[in-house]
Amino acid sequence: MAGLGELSLVDIIRAAITRYLQFSPHGRSDLFRLDHFCGNSPTGFPEGEIKGVELVHLLLLSAEKIGSQQFDRASIFLDQVDKYSSITGNAVQRLVHYFSKALRERFNLETGRITSKGLKSEEVMLLLHPEEVMASAKQALIACYQKVPFYQATVFAGIQAVIENVSSAKKIHIIDLATRTGSHCPAIMQALATRQGCPPELRKITMVVGTTSSKQKFEEIENRLANFAETINLPFPFNISFLTDIKDFETSEGEVVAVYSPVHLSHMIRKPNCLETFLTELRKINPCVMVVIEVESNDNLQTFEDRFFGTLFHFGALFDCLEVCMNRCHANRMTFEEMYSGQHIRNIIASEGEERIFGHMKIDGWRDLFNRFGLVEAELSSWSLFQAELILRSFACGSSCTIDRNGECLIIGWKGIPHLSLSVWKFHRE
Numbered sequence: 001m002a003g004l005g006e007l008s009l010v011d012i013i014r015a016a017i018t019r020y021l022q023f024s025p026h027g028r029s030d031l032f033r034l035d036h037f038c039g040n041s042p043t044g045f046p047e048g049e050i051k052g053v054e055l056v057h058l059l060l061l062s063a064e065k066i067g068s069q070q071f072d073r074a075s076i077f078l079d080q081v082d083k084y085s086s087i088t089g090n091a092v093q094r095l096v097h098y099f100s101k102a103l104r105e106r107f108n109l110e111t112g113r114i115t116s117k118g119l120k121s122e123e124v125m126l127l128l129h130p131e132e133v134m135a136s137a138k139q140a141l142i143a144c145y146q147k148v149p150f151y152q153a154t155v156f157a158g159i160q161a162v163i164e165n166v167s168s169a170k171k172i173h174i175i176d177l178a179t180r181t182g183s184h185c186p187a188i189m190q191a192l193a194t195r196q197g198c199p200p201e202l203r204k205i206t207m208v209v210g211t212t213s214s215k216q217k218f219e220e221i222e223n224r225l226a227n228f229a230e231t232i233n234l235p236f237p238f239n240i241s242f243l244t245d246i247k248d249f250e251t252s253e254g255e256v257v258a259v260y261s262p263v264h265l266s267h268m269i270r271k272p273n274c275l276e277t278f279l280t281e282l283r284k285i286n287p288c289v290m291v292v293i294e295v296e297s298n299d300n301l302q303t304f305e306d307r308f309f310g311t312l313f314h315f316g317a318l319f320d321c322l323e324v325c326m327n328r329c330h331a332n333r334m335t336f337e338e339m340y341s342g343q344h345i346r347n348i349i350a351s352e353g354e355e356r357i358f359g360h361m362k363i364d365g366w367r368d369l370f371n372r373f374g375l376v377e378a379e380l381s382s383w384s385l386f387q388a389e390l391i392l393r394s395f396a397c398g399s400s401c402t403i404d405r406n407g408e409c410l411i412i413g414w415k416g417i418p419h420l421s422l423s424v425w426k427f428h429r430e
Helices: 009-023 029-038 047-067 071-084 091-110 121-128 135-147 149-165 185-193 212-231 243-248 274-285 304-325 331-350 363-372 382-393
Strands: 171-176 202-208 238-241 256-262 289-295 375-378 401-406 409-414 417-427
Touching: 009 047, 009 091, 009 304, 047 071, 047 091, 047 304, 071 091, 091 304, 091 331, 135 149, 135 304, 135 331, 149 185, 149 256, 149 289, 149 304, 149 382, 149 401, 149 409, 149 417, 171 185, 185 202, 185 212, 202 212, 289 363, 304 331, 304 409, 304 417, 363 375, 363 417, 382 401, 382 409, 401 417
Parallel strands: 171 202, 171 256, 202 238, 256 289
Antiparallel strands: 289 417, 375 417, 401 409, 409 417
């Protein structure tokens, strides 16, 4: 693991952009857009870090040449990048490897070396649900989520927001929109079990698993959580529901419904009418609250260059965090980087049109969308903020995380780079 005092990967990226701007030809009118990425770029790099700056600079040049369709030059730069990047190297080399791989695919698509008629079904499944494809990916997701402080802080603050909004209810039904591994469900169950005041008579979780093909895998999660409920003497009935059957969500009379959506809604954005239909049907269920965690990044930018730089910083922060929190040779880290991060980078950078799966938006974009469907943003309580701060203090590297407010929303990041947003929403009633 890297030491907390070492130079940040984000600083290396900023320095590489500064170098890129300095050496770019004069007269490039579009380069001003990169200025805001530079920030306070450090100077006086140790000699060992200069190689990292130079490697990222080569990557930037590769992206520029592909963006301007100078494919001969792009090929030269990509060949150089491939020589010095590595999936087993330091954080810079790993990050550059996956971006180079994505750029190479885009290069091959645009030059006709390969054709694209849409991703194969198994590739789509890998991007959306890597934990369903192979057991090692599921194990890696759990391991890395547990090691990443800003993820844990956001999840527990979100659970706190859910519990607060059902604090006086006797019959509680929580709709979990993203039970990928079930790792966060015990925290919800324990919070309900230890709730102060009048104990609830009914506690139910409906797990939304997305596809019928995954039913068996999620039944295993259901059984595991049911066993956990018994250990804390909690009678906890479960329903397994599928996103395609949202109209069939079952609620009983007197139930108070809360929706918990950790990094899920962005998967619907690029599917025609999918999110709109979902929100329309969700309104009919009449939840008392919807707690939303989403990636604080914008993958929907029109130009390839803007999307490339935004994605580079987003994953640069993530890879820097993994470098600090996990050993380089850890099998779970390598699986996570390849099957989760690498596939995300590939889809965002190399794909266009219908083949783009991810549609992450920053909180302002979510506000505009939710407002159109009658959702009103509610205040995130001081207890949720306290929960986030408490979790961060439990990590040795927690001081590297940042917590900021954006209106009523909480933004949690890594070394100044926003990574996740946490917001609370309620349907406006006439």
